[in-house]
Amino acid sequence: MLSEFTNSLNTVNNACDEVQKSVKLKEILRRILYLENTVNQGTIGGSAVGFKLDNLLKLTYTRSSDSKMTLMHYLCKVLASKSPALLDFYVDLVSLKSATKIQLKSLAEEMQAITKGLNKAKQELVASANDGPVSEVFRKTLNEFVCFAEPEVASLNNLYDLVGRNGYALVRYFGEDRCPFEQVTQTLYNFVRHFRKAHKENYKQAELEKKEAQAKVEME
DSSP states (O other): OHHHHHHHHHHHHHHHHHHHHOHHHHHHHHHHHHHHHHHTTTSGGGGOSOOOTTHHHHTTTOBOTTSSSBHHHHHHHHHHHHOGGGTTGGGGOTTHHHHTTOOHHHHHHHHHHHHHHHHHHHHHHHHHTTSGGGGHHHHHHHHHHHHHHHHHHHHHHHHHHHHHHHHHHHHHHTTOSSOOHHHHHHHHHHHHHHHHHHHHHHHHHHHHHHHHHHHHHHHO
8 A cells, every 4th residue: 555655656756857857848838839929929929928738738629820730730740840859758758647647635635544544553552551461462563563654654744745845846837826736747648649649640641642742753
């Protein structure tokens, strides 16, 4: 139980760290902001210095000015042409998918249950001191458990506190105030999925057009 809980805490911390340290993701977000300002040129939103996180998903159904492709497909096409090294930005985010399955509320409840369990064991140890020789073996076993568990739980508490700070830092990284951590990770993960799908579709379309052009040349 404790190992699973520890793994969940580490997953959240790693995901927060990976997202904020990814140079490629940061550059893609900068390109998206430039793209949105270009699209909105001449409007109030045409000189924005940032954008809402959910705007990332709007790229999948907002179409370019000629209506031939979505902005997500256009973004992938531009990156493939001018900055292909950015296309695999998602490899920086190895913990993101796992983090989307974790809720901070559940972690808080689990941490509370672990702390409560340790406190109960300590209370029973104190109470057993009045039982005399009849509970000597029980008291010895319980004392060993408390001596082992106390530093473990203290360490978990420190890790849990770090999760809280990192989760908040991730939300603030995207300039969001009231957006839940779970929404941030899910939105980012969905963006990664849509991005990879659009890039794959662009590649298939380019290959198809290349074959059609080649066939046309051969027929002439």
